[in-house]
Amino acid sequence: MVWLRRTTHYLFIVVVAVNSTLLTINAGDYIFYTDWAWTSFVVFSVSQSTMLVVGAIYYMLFTGVPGTATYYATIMTIYTWVAKGAWFGLGYPYDFVVTPVWIPSAMLLDLTYWATRRNKYAAIIIGGTLVGLSLPIFNMINLLLIRDPLEMAFKYPRPTLPPYMTPIEPQVGKFYNSPVALGSGAGAVLSVPIAALGAKLNTWTYRWMA
Numbered sequence: 001m002v003w004l005r006r007t008t009h010y011l012f013i014v015v016v017a018v019n020s021t022l023l024t025i026n027a028g029d030y031i032f033y034t035d036w037a038w039t040s041f042v043v044f045s046v047s048q049s050t051m052l053v054v055g056a057i058y059y060m061l062f063t064g065v066p067g068t069a070t071y072y073a074t075i076m077t078i079y080t081w082v083a084k085g086a087w088f089g090l091g092y093p094y095d096f097v098v099t100p101v102w103i104p105s106a107m108l109l110d111l112t113y114w115a116t117r118r119n120k121y122a123a124i125i126i127g128g129t130l131v132g133l134s135l136p137i138f139n140m141i142n143l144l145l146i147r148d149p150l151e152m153a154f155k156y157p158r159p160t161l162p163p164y165m166t167p168i169e170p171q172v173g174k175f176y177n178s179p180v181a182l183g184s185g186a187g188a189v190l191s192v193p194i195a196a197l198g199a200k201l202n203t204w205t206y207r208w209m210a
Helices: 002-030 036-063 068-089 103-115 120-138 140-145 149-155 179-209
Strands: none
Touching: 036 068, 036 103, 036 120, 036 179, 068 103, 103 120, 120 140, 120 179
């Protein structure tokens, strides 16, 4: 049954990575180009940090090798760049889909696992917190590199959007004045239980395949 167990693990990894890409596209084009710099950056930060940590810790605990989380984040990055290229090929601007900066946060998760001598619980608590805290900070670079988000929204509306989801004017000040700080705080809190879920999925898989 070893082959079935390994096949199930790898299938989960592919499913989570693909869903990460889909989540990025949905949180990275329509949401980015409405009031992205405020409310939506918090939504983006939480969705991306939790999606990264659940798959990365699952994969890392499966192999037991520090560095696997970074490898997983690299897979997510490649998938998203492929999707970015597809949108670009359809005539949309190069920065229509913003590729999140996952890899540095995944490296912090790997570093935690390595520094604590492969302690699963330290990886969940400390690593999960570091991922949630760091991902919004690393993704600040996207705020600096993309063109004006609202202009892109009206110039290149998504063809799949219904009329009632037409981009709206930004609601500046809708949340706390620093979306990066709010995203880091919310991400740090939510990434820990999601990391625990990823670790638990690893255990459940072994039980299912036993």
